[in-house]
Amino acid sequence: MRSPESKPYLVTRRLIPENQESPIPFISAAVTPEQYFYRRNHFPYPAISEQSFKLSVGGEILRPLVFSYQDLLRLPSKEIMVVLECSGNNRRHFAPKVFGEQWEGGAMSQGVWKGVAVRELLKWTGLQATAKEILFEGSDYGSRTDLEGEFVFARSLPLEKALHPDTLIAYALNGNPIPYKQGYPLRLIVPQWYAMASVKWLRSITVIRTPFNGPFQANDYMYYPEKDSDAGKMPVTTIHVDSIIQQPIDWSVLEVGAHQIYGLAWTGTGFITKVEISTDGGNHWEPAAIQKDPGNPYRWITWTYTWAATQKGEYTIMSRAADSLGFAQPAEARWNRKGYGYNAYSTVRVKVE
Template sequence: MRLPDIKPYLVTRRLIPENQEAPIHFISAAITPEQYFYRRNHFPYPVISEQSFLLSIGGEVKRPLTFHYQDLLRMPSKEMTVVLECSGNNRGHFRPRVYGEQWEGGAISQGVWRGAPLRDLLKLTGLHAASKEIVFEGHDYGKRTDLEGEFMFARSLPLEKALHPDTLIAYALNGKPIPYKQGYPLRLIVPQWYAMASVKWLRSITVIETHFNGPYQDIDYVYYPAKDSDAGKMPVTTIHVNSIIQQPLNWSVLTTGMHQLYGIAWTGTGFITNVEISIDGGERWEQAAIQKYPGNPYSWTFWSYIWAAPKKGEYTIMSRATDSIGFVQPPEARWNRKGYGYNAYSTVHVKVD
């Protein structure tokens, strides 16, 4: 009798709006299959109409233009492997606890995105000399609990990041049109930044001369280091250096003998150069083997380590990553009251029996 294929599922955090984690501990492919891509939404999914295939660029530009989906397909394109990580990934690990979706470790996925560089579109419209930020608005909208009225999901990028050659208006994921739940038909892709910047269901681009102060720019996606005040607040931007132990799972029971520990590491600054493993709760560290992907500057890095479990007992296994800029994954994440940017050592507890 043939045994059935056993496959993982997304982990549901909320249904309306839909928020689901990728089964990150069971993904061994460099490219996350569509059905395992994590889903992060603020509102119900938007209705896709013919208007959804138009993208307008206006504001402080010399020639306001509207591009059709087909126009973008005919433009010079670029294809890149990019990690997308929700800035709230691992929020459930913060202590003291914080409010919000209690993501564990699966609000992260990696795909091959194809699209037209944003700066090519902006060259066609032209920018005024006083331009400061570029605002991106999606088709998704709804109500907030803290403000009256309805809001579109909208965020801005500083001019320098918007004009980076790898900031894309994407229309394809893993060789196919972007799936509906990942932003079809058009999505902004901003490598190295947390994924709130990669606006889905993109409808308009507006160039402005001032700072954009929408609620998803100046209220959410801001680090608030103080519990009861806004002192020291800073915007959430670049992905922190990070790693995760995929196997073994936390609180696993193992046998004595040889075990392969493995996982992934990633960063928004440079690339991963080193991953270290501790078997004794951080007292001693040893090098893991890392598997790089040349030519993919925005992709995650697989790592592995062979552990000869010597004797029965309980062990605390940790991983920490270092990137090419010199940033090292810290023993504790910087607490902030909205729970963004968690990147403390990945830790699992196992018992050898």
């Protein structure tokens, strides 16, 4: 266990571009502090200019418009608490191993985002009947190892998701302007979807009539169930139901006695209904106490379980969650060659002395 005076820190996966994990085992607040918010980048950080504070809306609309930052601040706004999780979170646990950033459990964070619903902007521009998807383009760009040329990070959403009242053009996080490394000045926030959809440094919105096939939509962020073919590929969208054991930490040494096992659970569908704990490697399961928050449907929930460790030895502790739509964590995650959507039981090993 950590000592009271210890301080957590981000876990570095790569420096250029910067990819760092949140110290999830030590995050106790519902809102992740800015300095501990995880960072996921495909390219170097973009330069912020005066143009960065303008948002253009074009394509299959009736009235193309450019909104200034101040325009957005004057429009009707809302605040929502949202867990953002990288779709590659826990990639290192896949077997067989897959290439990519070897995230453990910290490619996720939670905050209160404030902004304007995309649908609110489109009230001003209107939509043409030909509209099929909405494309969101960031300011970050660079080269890839698999394709020639330079590419901007861009993603599209189907109309239904883009026009959901809680899909936001955010300009504030936790009551302050969005931090630069989290997408300042504007970031798309798409609740319940993996965070690749929440485009940072947003600079343009384009309503399109055909499916978008940019590399971060058609090449990456697709589930490829076969190692050597594209058969059965499917897009990465909704967050899978999941949980994580925060304490005790993996490979901890504990004393005989009572111990609090606690952690987080979250889902992209409905809400968490139960979390179960096993202290014997999955042979027996007991319910954990969960702290529901019906007023915040997109946040993680906390859970606790009191374990009476009466005998010395080595133990495998597991957690599993289930949600209101019947989805549950599996014993094994569904393997895919890019390593997305890992959500097998959370597991830690401890020794009681």
